[in-house]
Amino acid sequence: MDATFWAFVGLVLFLAAMAWIKIPAKIGKSLDDRADAIRKELDEARKLREEAQSLLSEYQRKRHEAEGEAEAIIAEATHEAERLTVETNQALEDMIARRSKAAEDKIAQAETQAIAEVRASAADIATAAAEQILTAKVKDKVADDILSKSIAQVKEKLN
Structure with missing residues (x-):
């Protein structure tokens, strides 16, 4: 009997002991358990991926809505700024027109007052001249x- 024979006998005894202790069944069960755990992890990963995909699409939808709202706000602000610019320009033009009208009215009033003063002065001078002429020519x-x-007549007519 040589060493090869004893190695073969040892191998047979080892395999018989493993079969008797049910090592292949335990290895198979362990592999099945491992496959089940991997399957569960894959299912969990699939669920997480679906949830992440759902959250991503929801956030993208919210982002699009927010962008739309931002664009609407910007458009409204632009429209409001344009409206306020038009109103301000109109108010400025109205104010300039009112001030121009007030200045013209003041100028017209000053002209009228100056004409009245010149007439009054002319009447006073004419009255004084007439008085001097009449006192020199008519007596008693x-x-x-x-x-x-x-x-009295000259004063009434000139004023």
């Missing part, structure tokens, strides 16, 4: 009456 009581009436 008749002259005084005529002079008084004339002065």
Whole structure:
């Protein structure tokens, strides 16, 4: 008997002991358990992926909605700014027109007042001149009456 024979006998005894202890069944059960655990992990990963995909699509939808709202807000703000610009320009034009009208009214009033002052001054000068002329040419009581009436008439007509 040589060493090869004893190695063969040892191998047979080892395999018989493994079969008797049911090692192949335990290895198979262990592999089955491992396959089940991997299957569960894959199912869990698939569920997580689906949830992540769902969250991603929801966030993308919300982002699109937010972008739409932002664009609407920007458009509204632009429209409001344009409207306010038009209103402000119109108000400025109205204010300029009112101030121009007020300035023209003041100028017209000043002209009217200046004309009235010139007329009054002219009337006073004419009255004084008429008084001097009449006092130099007409004398006595008749002259005084005529002079008084004339002065009164000139004052009434000039004012």
